[in-house]
Amino acid sequence: MSSSPEIRPFVHPAGSGVDFGATVTNVDVENITDAEFDVIRDALFTHQVLVFKNQGHATPKAQYELTQRFDPTAAGSYGHGKTIDAARSVLHPDLKTIPHQPQVQVIGHGVLRDGYEGLPPNVRLRHPHHRTFHADHVPDADDLACTRFYRWHIDAALYGRALAPPVATTLLAVRVPRGRVQTVRYDDGSGDAIPDAPLGTTAFVSGYALYDRLSAADQALARAARVEYAPHPYVWMSGARSRPTGLGLVSEGRELAPRDLPPVDPADVQILPMCWRNPVTGRLALQVHPSAVRRLHLHLGHGREAEVVDDLEAARALVYRLQRPGIAPEKVYLHDWEEGDLVLFHNRGLLHSVVGAFADDEVRLFRQCNIAGSAMPLGPETEAGAGDGGRVPVPVPAVG
Numbered sequence: 001m002s003s004s005p006e007i008r009p010f011v012h013p014a015g016s017g018v019d020f021g022a023t024v025t026n027v028d029v030e031n032i033t034d035a036e037f038d039v040i041r042d043a044l045f046t047h048q049v050l051v052f053k054n055q056g057h058a059t060p061k062a063q064y065e066l067t068q069r070f071d072p073t074a075a076g077s078y079g080h081g082k083t084i085d086a087a088r089s090v091l092h093p094d095l096k097t098i099p100h101q102p103q104v105q106v107i108g109h110g111v112l113r114d115g116y117e118g119l120p121p122n123v124r125l126r127h128p129h130h131r132t133f134h135a136d137h138v139p140d141a142d143d144l145a146c147t148r149f150y151r152w153h154i155d156a157a158l159y160g161r162a163l164a165p166p167v168a169t170t171l172l173a174v175r176v177p178r179g180r181v182q183t184v185r186y187d188d189g190s191g192d193a194i195p196d197a198p199l200g201t202t203a204f205v206s207g208y209a210l211y212d213r214l215s216a217a218d219q220a221l222a223r224a225a226r227v228e229y230a231p232h233p234y235v236w237m238s239g240a241r242s243r244p245t246g247l248g249l250v251s252e253g254r255e256l257a258p259r260d261l262p263p264v265d266p267a268d269v270q271i272l273p274m275c276w277r278n279p280v281t282g283r284l285a286l287q288v289h290p291s292a293v294r295r296l297h298l299h300l301g302h303g304r305e306a307e308v309v310d311d312l313e314a315a316r317a318l319v320y321r322l323q324r325p326g327i328a329p330e331k332v333y334l335h336d337w338e339e340g341d342l343v344l345f346h347n348r349g350l351l352h353s354v355v356g357a358f359a360d361d362e363v364r365l366f367r368q369c370n371i372a373g374s375a376m377p378l379g380p381e382t383e384a385g386a387g388d389g390g391r392v393p394v395p396v397p398a399v400g
C-alpha cells in the first residue's frame with residue numbers, strides 16, 4: 001500500500017452534537033508502516049473513534065499488534081489481565097479468549113456452529129442484556145423493539161498496579177445481523193430516547209464534551225478531584241444493579257462485602273484523576289467509570305484538607321450529575337456496524353456502551369482487543385490560579 005492513510009472526519013446529521021469520529025482509508029491493518037502508524041496515532045487522539053472499512057481479513061495477531069502499538073512499552077497483557085477469569089466477575093460471561101492470541105477476546109451473540117479461531121464448535125456467545133444488569137426492565141413485549149444502554153464504561157481493570165487503563169481498544173465486526181432497528185430508551189423520567197438505533201450498535205460519547213459542558217465551578221471541581229475505584233470492581237458490583245440509563249449503579253447495598261471479595265492489596269487500589277489529559281491535543285476529558293466508583297477525593301481549595309466522599313450513594317450522585325448531560329441523545333454516536341469494520345477507539349477519551357437485544361437466532365461475532373496500559377493516565381497539570389477563581393488547585397498525582 002502506497003501513500004499515507006486518508007482521514008475523513010465524520011459528517012454528522014443536522015442537530016447532532018457529536019464532534020468526534022473519522023473514517024480511515026488507504027490502509028491495510030495487516031501491514032502498517034511506521035509512517036502510516038504516526039498518521040493513525042495522531043488521528044486517534046484527534047478524532048477519538050477511527051473506522052477502518054473492509055478489514056475482515058485481519059488476523060487476531062494484526063489486531064493485537066495495532067492495539068499494542070499505542071503503548072509500546074506495555075507488557076502486552078489483556079486490559080483486564082486475568083481478572084475476568086473470576087467466575088463472579090460481571091465480565092466473565094461476555095468474553096471468550098482466543099487461544100492463540102489471548103489479548104484478543106471474542107464477543108457477540110448466538111452459537112458459532114463451526115467454532116472460530118481455535119474456539120470449539122458450537123461455542124455459545126451471549127450479548128449482554130440490560131435485563132441481567134438493570135434495576136428495572138423494558139417490558140417483555142417491547143424487548144425486540146426497544147433496548148437500553150447496557151453499561152457506560154471505560155475498558156479498564158481499575159484494580160491492580162500493573163493494569164493501567166488501556167490507551168486504545170479495537171473492535172472488529174466479523175458477523176453482523178442486519179435489518180432491524182431498535183429504540184434506545186433512557187427511562188429516567190427525562191423523556192430522552194434514540195429511535196432507529198441499528199441492532200447491536202456500539203454507543204460512544206466524548207469525555208471532552210462531558211468536560212466542556214460542565215459549569216466553570218464543576219470543571220474546577222473535576223480538575224482537582226480524584227476517583228477511588230473499588231477493589232476487584234467487577235466482582236464487587238456483581239450483585240448490584242444499574243440505573244436505567246446504564247450510567248452507573250443504583251445504591252441498594254447489594255455490592256459484595258470485603259469478606260466476599262478475593263484478597264485485597266491496598267497497593268493495588270487505583271485512585272485516578274477525574275480528568276484525563278489528551279496527550280496530543282491537551283484537552284481534558286471527564287473520564288470516570290461510573291459503575292466502579294467507590295469514593296471520591298475532592299480538593300476544595302488551597303490550604304484545605306481533601307474531602308473524602310465516602311458515602312457510596314453520595315459519590316455516585318455527584319458523578320451522575322456531572323456525567324448525565326454528556327449522554328443526552330444528541331451527544332451519542334451510534335456506530336452502524338458492517339462486516340469488516342475495524343473500529344479503533346481512544347479508551348482514555350470516551351465512554352462507550354453495548355446496546356441491543358438480540359433474538360436467539362441472530363448471530364453476532366466480534367473481536368475485541370485492548371492492552372493494560374504501561375502508565376496511569378495523565379491528569380490535569382497544576383495551573384496556579386488559571387481559570388480557577390484565583391484558587392490554587394492541589395497537585396493531582398497521576399498514580400494513586
Ligand SMILES: [Fe+2]
Nearest residue numbers: 153154155352
Ligand atoms: Fe468495552
